[in-house]
Amino acid sequence: MSEKIDPVCGMSVDLRGARYKTVYKGKVYYFCSKRCLEAFERSPEFYLERGPQGMPE
Numbered sequence: 001m002s003e004k005i006d007p008v009c010g011m012s013v014d015l016r017g018a019r020y021k022t023v024y025k026g027k028v029y030y031f032c033s034k035r036c037l038e039a040f041e042r043s044p045e046f047y048l049e050r051g052p053q054g055m056p057e
């Protein structure tokens with residue numbers, strides 16, 4: 001498996017070129033952009049509970 005779903009916007013992220021990732025509670029999450037990464041770091045529980053919400057403003 002070389003793709004993961006961006007938990008913020010729902011896009012699939014190719015892990016081979018993944019530049020944006022973070023570890024939360026021992027799990028690694030990948031993002032398509034810095035914007036998604038920052039949105040997740042601001043409120044990880046929101047995205048983990050509700051699922052992808054689309055591109056952050």
Ligand SMILES: [Zn+2]
Binds near residue numbers: 031033
């Ligand atoms: Zn994204």
